[in-house]
Amino acid sequence: MMRRMSAILLGAALAAAAAGSATARETPPSPGMPRAFALPTKQDLRLPNGLGVTLVPFGTVPKTTLALVLRTGNIADGPKTGLADLVADMLKEGAGDRDAGGLARLAAEMGGALGIDAGPDQTTVMLDVLAERAADAVGVLADVVRRPRLPASELPRLKANLARTSAIARSQPQEVAGEAYAHLIWGDHPYGRTLPTETTIASIAIEDIRQFVAHEFGAARAHLYVAGQFDAVSVERALNDRFGDWAPGSPPAAHPPVGSRTRTVKLIDRPGAAQSTVMLGLPVAGPATPGFMRLSVANALFGGSLLSRLDQDLREDKGWTYGAASRITPYAGSAAVWTLATDVNAPDTAPALAEIFKELERLRSTPPSAEELKAIQNYRAGTFVIGASSRGGLIAQLAFCELQGLPADWLTNYVAHLYAVTPQDVRAAAAEYLDPGEMTLVVLGDLRTLKPAILALPALSGASIQ
Amino acid sequence: MRMFRSIAGTLAAVVAGCAAAPVPSAPPAAVRAATPAQINVPVEYYRLPNGLRVVLSRDPSVPTVTIAMYYHIGWRIEPRDRTGFAHLFEHLMFQETTNLAKGEADKIVSGNGGVANGSTHFDYTNYFQVVPSHVVEPVLWVEAERMRGLALTPESLQNQKDVVKNEVRVNVINQPYGSFPWLDLPEHANVNWYNAHNFYGDFKDIDAATLADVRAFYDTYYVPANAALVVAGDFDSAATRASIARYFAPLPARPEPPRPDVSEPPQLKQRSVVLTDPLAPRPALAIGYHVPERNTPAWYAFGLLDEILLQGDDSRLWQRLVTERGYSDSVEGGINLSGNMFDYDGPALWSAFLIHDPGVADAQILRDVDEVISHLQTELVSPAELERALTKIRSALYDVAGSPTRFGLVELLASFALYDDDPARINRLEAEFRKVTPELLRRTAQQYLVPTNRTCLSLRGARMAAAPKP
Numbered sequence: 059m060m061r062r063m064s065a066i067l068l069g070a071a072l073a074a075a076a077a078g079s080a081t082a083r084e085t086p087p088s089p090g091m092p093r094a095f096a097l098p099t100k101q102d103l104r105l106p107n108g109l110g111v112t113l114v115p116f117g118t119v120p121k122t123t124l125a126l127v128l129r130t131g132n133i134a135d136g137p138k139t140g141l142a143d144l145v146a147d148m149l150k151e152g153a154g155d156r157d158a159g160g161l162a163r164l165a166a167e168m169g170g171a172l173g174i175d176a177g178p179d180q181t182t183v184m185l186d187v188l189a190e191r192a193a194d195a196v197g198v199l200a201d202v203v204r205r206p207r208l209p210a211s212e213l214p215r216l217k218a219n220l221a222r223t224s225a226i227a228r229s230q231p232q233e234v235a236g237e238a239y240a241h242l243i244w245g246d247h248p249y250g251r252t253l254p255t256e257t258t259i260a261s262i263a264i265e266d267i268r269q270f271v272a273h274e275f276g277a278a279r280a281h282l283y284v285a286g287q288f289d290a291v292s293v294e295r296a297l298n299d300r301f302g303d304w305a306p307g308s309p310p311a312a313h314p315p316v317g318s319r320t321r322t323v324k325l326i327d328r329p330g331a332a333q334s335t336v337m338l339g340l341p342v343a344g345p346a347t348p349g350f351m352r353l354s355v356a357n358a359l360f361g362g363s364l365l366s367r368l369d370q371d372l373r374e375d376k377g378w379t380y381g382a383a384s385r386i387t388p389y390a391g392s393a394a395v396w397t398l399a400t401d402v403n404a405p406d407t408a409p410a411l412a413e414i415f416k417e418l419e420r421l422r423s424t425p426p427s428a429e430e431l432k433a434i435q436n437y438r439a440g441t442f443v444i445g446a447s448s449r450g451g452l453i454a455q456l457a458f459c460e461l462q463g464l465p466a467d468w469l470t471n472y473v474a475h476l477y478a479v480t481p482q483d484v485r486a487a488a489a490e491y492l493d494p495g496e497m498t499l500v501v502l503g504d505l506r507t508l509k510p511a512i513l514a515l516p517a518l519s520g521a522s523i524q
Numbered sequence: 525m526r527m528f529r530s531i532a533g534t535l536a537a538v539v540a541g542c543a544a545a546p547v548p549s550a551p552p553a554a555v556r557a558a559t560p561a562q563i564n565v566p567v568e569y570y571r572l573p574n575g576l577r578v579v580l581s582r583d584p585s586v587p588t589v590t591i592a593m594y595y596h597i598g599w600r601i602e603p604r605d606r607t608g609f610a611h612l613f614e615h616l617m618f619q620e621t622t623n624l625a626k627g628e629a630d631k632i633v634s635g636n637g638g639v640a641n642g643s644t645h646f647d648y649t650n651y652f653q654v655v656p657s658h659v660v661e662p663v664l665w666v667e668a669e670r671m672r673g674l675a676l677t678p679e680s681l682q683n684q685k686d687v688v689k690n691e692v693r694v695n696v697i698n699q700p701y702g703s704f705p706w707l708d709l710p711e712h713a714n715v716n717w718y719n720a721h722n723f724y725g726d727f728k729d730i731d732a733a734t735l736a737d738v739r740a741f742y743d744t745y746y747v748p749a750n751a752a753l754v755v756a757g758d759f760d761s762a763a764t765r766a767s768i769a770r771y772f773a774p775l776p777a778r779p780e781p782p783r784p785d786v787s788e789p790p791q792l793k794q795r796s797v798v799l800t801d802p803l804a805p806r807p808a809l810a811i812g813y814h815v816p817e818r819n820t821p822a823w824y825a826f827g828l829l830d831e832i833l834l835q836g837d838d839s840r841l842w843q844r845l846v847t848e849r850g851y852s853d854s855v856e857g858g859i860n861l862s863g864n865m866f867d868y869d870g871p872a873l874w875s876a877f878l879i880h881d882p883g884v885a886d887a888q889i890l891r892d893v894d895e896v897i898s899h900l901q902t903e904l905v906s907p908a909e910l911e912r913a914l915t916k917i918r919s920a921l922y923d924v925a926g927s928p929t930r931f932g933l934v935e936l937l938a939s940f941a942l943y944d945d946d947p948a949r950i951n952r953l954e955a956e957f958r959k960v961t962p963e964l965l966r967r968t969a970q971q972y973l974v975p976t977n978r979t980c981l982s983l984r985g986a987r988m989a990a991a992p993k994p
Binding site for chain 1: 637850915929
């Protein structure tokens, strides 16, 4: 949760120059012809117990990334928010014949480290190793999910850690605003509770951890991805040996959320804050719905890329922020939320909000130029290739398709579908999905000076104020 | 928020993830030989008559090319009355040039399917992009255009001052632990101004910057002899050499800028400093030690001590402070927090830091640290533990070589070209680490990991319990 800045990052990111460039005396050379890019060939298997396996021989260096993705996470927390996070932490505390230190040393000897992370819908156990150790690494993953020690003696320490990291998160403006925003959008559904509280952490006992593992883990709700250079024969043998007799387990419970579409404003005081943290958005179509590609292109053009209108306006033209961005966050079952987030210089808060609503209206009423759209499509196609060119990136894309239940050709058709989007599609998608009248707005800042100007914004008239 | 915000971090962090497409190298059976395979990155290196260093590293496995221009100027030697200027200047390099309006350079990169960014560090400022292979030519032109024709307007200077101040607000001023310890530690552990000033910049200095300052800095430091251009990936070697000659050779030769004395006098006694962070809900502790001069045997040994002590949850400090004592969920750090052990050119610190609960005294944590270190000063590291440290380095180097963005790769090639005139060093790194003996490890720990060489920072929150509640 902590975001520690270790460098001045500076990103000069910039934006399409809408302003004139009429004085150019020398023009840059033109790009050549694009070269073909094909996704690497993968091999899909399914063990008799239901475990899905995807092998992707790939890469130029002798490394292998293995990821076991379990279809469970904070969605299964129940009232004990943070339970899935504690389960993930406990899995590192020893498995099979090894305690926590033994497990850590073994992973390091293989050239990697165990990474275990619980998300809203998925828990991922990841190990990135030297290729020669790929088959051994399969055994480590099997031990971690099938024979975890779950020592009660370590739980108080891990609970104290979670309490500390949660307290730190609650001192970070983006986390505070994000917690309030998620709760307004998703209510008491687990998606609406992003941070554990001292109460929920205190309520978690070792029995909860053990029951979670017993009930939520199983072959039929897991998928193992292996990407990189590896010896397929020994890896397949290992996964049959180590996972073949894993019980299928129970299927995940459906728990669809209902997102808020009521125009809502919540203002949170952070006295003396130098900047205001702004989050604005609403539930939208998920990846499995037909309108998703059109919406995601509209989002990229608006605030999802370095060329975006938001950055161009609020940063490169006004200088009010270091950056402004919008994104679509998908969940299981085709739920998704579109969110705009930015931190703006405190005195510029209300003017920045006015600009944001103005730009939203422009997106919804006027199709972009063919040139602006083409640049965004090129950018998205290029970043898709870059993303699919790393072991971790490729696994992330495959796991995303699996969670969303997308067809097998979704990735291979991605670029073609991307370029099929027209300027009119962008306008129509924005008009259909991005209605400011249905959006939730959270502003965290120095309310003593900012509140009157924010509430006076015409775009917020009639909103429910919290 | 940005796709690639930074390439800083320890070597391991730099290279997290990533390999490229299907060109199998040695089969696993061969890899398992007694002498492990090492990375073998292709390196073509030459200098143009005007002094520009050029490094080409071809790898056709993915149809993209990484193009990076590194200037041998970072925040360390920025003007004394202009703290933060090297970083502000980095932003200005994305503004107007003679032949490009504001924003057009990025449009050429991103609008053709690439990603672009820049970053500022102790001893370099870089501008880098990953683009589809067919966009190499225009991007080389853009880098040459930036080097020869910055044409900043007063409006863009003001705009980027505002943007930079907002960057400092979002990363430091409005953030708990915002400067801890990456800005705080150099400031307190060093005494030479060059190593100890506020690298992000005091607002009064940022506000005071003028177009004349910009011109003087540009003319002094942004010259061919002070830069390295790295092109890595799937490009045509002959055509790329020709393009580089076409766009960069016409730039006039200018003198390599002088480097001031950045040396740090030996530290003779431990420094302890208490900092207050009104936004922090928990106390924190950081320690920093001056490290041996780069490229010396002791420096390689220190790199291994870092792996043994701090990198990964198998490391000794992690096992003691996190797993056994439970002071925190993690302990982090390394050599040169603002980058890694290979990308600086001057004095550097090795540091470790953690955030802990109020009930734990710093003295108690330091006793554990001293015990762990003391063991390294008296006992020899076992062959198995040394091999594990070397394996971690080898694994990270493979990811440097195999990453499809190649950010870690171009960083090492550029650093070794600028600082050592020898980018092919990258292929000898592992062998240098392998020369380190358990005896040298112990001697290095005895010499450098001593309290007199240490600075301790204790961070205290002003309101330990209070955080804004919804």
